[in-house]
Amino acid sequence: QVQLVESGGGLVQTGGSLKLSCVASGRRISSYAIGWFRQAPGKEREFVSTISVGGDTYYADSMKGRFTISRDNAKNTVYLQMNSLKPEDTAVYYCGADRWGGGTRHEREYDYWGQGTQVTVSS
DSSP states (O other): OOEEEEEOOEEEETTOOEEEEEEEESSOGGGSEEEEEEEOTTSOOEEEEEEOTTOOEEEOGGGTTTEEEEEEGGGTEEEEEEOSOOGGGOEEEEEEEETTOSOOSOGGGOOEEOOOEEEEEEO
């Protein structure tokens, strides 16, 4: 079983940047596809981005060109670089691990989750 811990969230102004980290313990992160999801107050959790075991990346349409997902297997970490942030990006961001490794935008296919990190973008 893998444990995930997110970090890097915080308060930033519109147009600013943040880099989130998802650190794994218990198992090698290289064995999992890792996805980022977010949940704003009063809304359902939504897909942000995912990276497969092989390094293939996928993004939600509203994040393309602004967010970049990457993995450093030596550090057992997956990152989410977020640029040009907007107030509507405000949410709790979660990372999940998909043991099948292919990367998916479907929340139900992730087996393990972190506790989340808060991102707040002020206008």
